[in-house]
Amino acid sequence: MKLLPFPDETELDTVTHRCHTLLWERHGYDPAQAFDEFSKLLFTRFYDETKSTPPLQSIIQFGESPVSFASRVKAIFREATKRHKGIFVGESSRIRADDFAIYQVFQALAEYSVSGTNTNGFDVKGTVYEKVIGNTFRGELGQFFTHRHIVDFMVRMIRPEQSEIVYDPSCGSAGFLIASARIQSEGISKKKLSEKRLLDYSKHFLVGSEINERTARTAKLNMLMHGLDYSGIHNINALKAESSDLCKRISPGMVDIVLANPPFAGLEKDEDILEKFDLSNGRFGKTTAVTREVLFLELIVKLLKEGGRAGIVVPQGILSNSKLAYVREYLRRNAEILAVVELPDWAFIPSGTSVRGSLLFIKRTSKPPSGYGVYMTKVGHIGFTSTGRADVRNEFPSELKDYEEHARSKIVPIADLQLRFDAKFHIEHNRKLLEAFEKNPVYKLVPLRAIGSFNVERYSPKSLPHVDLPLVEIGDIDIMGQNIRPTIVEGRACNYSSLKKAIPGDIVISRRRAYRGAIVRVPRDLGEIFVIPEFSVLRLHQGIDPEYVLSVLQSKQFTELMTVYSTGEMSSRISERDLQELKIPLPDNNTEIGAALRKMRDEIEGHYSAIASLKRLKENTIMQILQGTKTG
Numbered sequence: 001m002k003l004l005p006f007p008d009e010t011e012l013d014t015v016t017h018r019c020h021t022l023l024w025e026r027h028g029y030d031p032a033q034a035f036d037e038f039s040k041l042l043f044t045r046f047y048d049e050t051k052s053t054p055p056l057q058s059i060i061q062f063g064e065s066p067v068s069f070a071s072r073v074k075a076i077f078r079e080a081t082k083r084h085k086g087i088f089v090g091e092s093s094r095i096r097a098d099d100f101a102i103y104q105v106f107q108a109l110a111e112y113s114v115s116g117t118n119t120n121g122f123d124v125k126g127t128v129y130e131k132v133i134g135n136t137f138r139g140e141l142g143q144f145f146t147h148r149h150i151v152d153f154m155v156r157m158i159r160p161e162q163s164e165i166v167y168d169p170s171c172g173s174a175g176f177l178i179a180s181a182r183i184q185s186e187g188i189s190k191k192k193l194s195e196k197r198l199l200d201y202s203k204h205f206l207v208g209s210e211i212n213e214r215t216a217r218t219a220k221l222n223m224l225m226h227g228l229d230y231s232g233i234h235n236i237n238a239l240k241a242e243s244s245d246l247c248k249r250i251s252p253g254m255v256d257i258v259l260a261n262p263p264f265a266g267l268e269k270d271e272d273i274l275e276k277f278d279l280s281n282g283r284f285g286k287t288t289a290v291t292r293e294v295l296f297l298e299l300i301v302k303l304l305k306e307g308g309r310a311g312i313v314v315p316q317g318i319l320s321n322s323k324l325a326y327v328r329e330y331l332r333r334n335a336e337i338l339a340v341v342e343l344p345d346w347a348f349i350p351s352g353t354s355v356r357g358s359l360l361f362i363k364r365t366s367k368p369p370s371g372y373g374v375y376m377t378k379v380g381h382i383g384f385t386s387t388g389r390a391d392v393r394n395e396f397p398s399e400l401k402d403y404e405e406h407a408r409s410k411i412v413p414i415a416d417l418q419l420r421f422d423a424k425f426h427i428e429h430n431r432k433l434l435e436a437f438e439k440n441p442v443y444k445l446v447p448l449r450a451i452g453s454f455n456v457e458r459y460s461p462k463s464l465p466h467v468d469l470p471l472v473e474i475g476d477i478d479i480m481g482q483n484i485r486p487t488i489v490e491g492r493a494c495n496y497s498s499l500k501k502a503i504p505g506d507i508v509i510s511r512r513r514a515y516r517g518a519i520v521r522v523p524r525d526l527g528e529i530f531v532i533p534e535f536s537v538l539r540l541h542q543g544i545d546p547e548y549v550l551s552v553l554q555s556k557q558f559t560e561l562m563t564v565y566s567t568g569e570m571s572s573r574i575s576e577r578d579l580q581e582l583k584i585p586l587p588d589n590n591t592e593i594g595a596a597l598r599k600m601r602d603e604i605e606g607h608y609s610a611i612a613s614l615k616r617l618k619e620n621t622i623m624q625i626l627q628g629t630k631t632g
Helices: 008-026 029-051 066-082 099-108 134-136 148-158 174-187 191-205 213-225 292-303 316-320 322-334 396-405 428-436 544-555 556-565 578-581 590-627
Strands: 166-168 206-210 231-237 255-260 304-315 335-342 358-365 374-378 382-384 392-393 409-411 445-447 450-452 466-470 487-490 497-502 507-510 519-521 527-529 535-541 583-585
Touching: 008 029, 008 099, 008 191, 029 099, 029 213, 029 396, 066 099, 099 206, 148 174, 148 255, 148 382, 148 396, 166 174, 166 590, 174 206, 174 213, 174 255, 191 206, 206 213, 213 231, 292 304, 292 316, 292 322, 292 527, 304 316, 316 382, 322 335, 358 497, 374 396, 374 544, 392 535, 396 409, 428 556, 466 497, 497 535, 519 544, 535 544, 544 583, 544 590, 556 578
Parallel strands: 166 206, 166 255, 206 231, 255 304, 335 374, 466 527
Antiparallel strands: 304 358, 335 358, 374 409, 382 392, 445 583, 450 535, 466 487, 497 527, 507 519, 507 535
């Protein structure tokens, strides 16, 4: 029987999902267990298709019973594990799915080739397996898998040569290593030579380590199904690998290329690990727990040889958080910053995390040059959407071209990267915005802290257990109507440990997701309210017109300014300290300007009211027609 390649990616998705579901429903497996069993069956089919002795044994014969067929599949699996050692070992070395489940899975795969390649431009080989990886391991051990468009872009930015060792210290499913091999293959024209050279290339130049046993097995199988040697995959924690076999190939100062998406999984508290890293004690002068991505950054820098290059997925905080300035200084001292590419906020949501990330590219050097330029950019379209669907819009190819051609508009002097490395703070549009609030040819610029006081008095709702509190959260601000709609909450039922009080006339400013413009003045008829810590409360000094200040703060330009200053990995926010230092123009006649702005606001509200009345009239007219009561 001749097997057919999958016609398209949709059919591939459908079939793999059906197989995975069959195993889950049949045995009540959790997703990881179902994934393990499906991996074994795919491995069996792949081996049967690629072995040198036909015919295929993993095809259900006419009238064959599930018991008979499953027995043959298990025999093929045992033969395959002997041929490809080190993938399924120990507890994973036997198929646990029952005979009927095995029969059903191979029924679903009946007509398709697992090893078929390049059908209508769609690479099936290996991608069959990749399709079920991400959903299974979402969030496990802080891992999230990097979308192939991002992986491809990062590898092309680094441009590994065929003689350069490529290492991924947290390799996951080996996406970076496979992409490196695929891009190398683009330069090899003859197919037979290509397969031999790629196998040899992967054996000698592709190395990965992975702390999780299941994920390491996934990486090995993924490499195999892409026609690559998987002997370079090591199941070990890269942060403490100095006495392992990995060190025979990977040690400080030996590595040409590092491509990595390090785990963002909280603090590292193992003192045996911490004492080996400068960044675990460089901030306080003593060993202290730090986030793992900080340690991985130091590890990557130390592993690279002089002139070695790295492309790293980093959480946004590494580039902008003031508490991590010492990490950025470490990078400045030990590497040349080649590029920073900021991704859309949603880039990793399809992979199961809302962490905001950027791509950092560096070159190891013991003597960083002075006066060099850093390529800085922010991309909006990356080949897929926030739901993971394909998107024909993809800015990566044009960014790669701009990087290679050193597009002047995207080059930022290293001297400008003092406090922050995040691209949005340095891209041309935002630099002009920042300058507008730093230099004004007509009006003096005054920091917000100088035009009023920021209410920092905090109240514990638990100290008022039986008091009804008018609580204001971010969603209680009507941005369009500029109204506040408090929710009455009894103190003991409040979910916040502290609140701020605001009184009529105060301006409350949401520091989270500043681009939404949740900034409003507390009206006189509302009385005092309690706002959550995400708000700042500004009480203006006498003589400062509140309408003028409110109009400036609500402007598109100022909310963009707040957004540029915002930091954070999960939900961007501007710190209270940074907010207080932001400057606004303060004309001497701000009261007169405020009166004119107030008149404009009243006219706008009048138009909104008129529009609302017309909408109601239209709805009533339609209702009368439907009821048969309208006669004229």
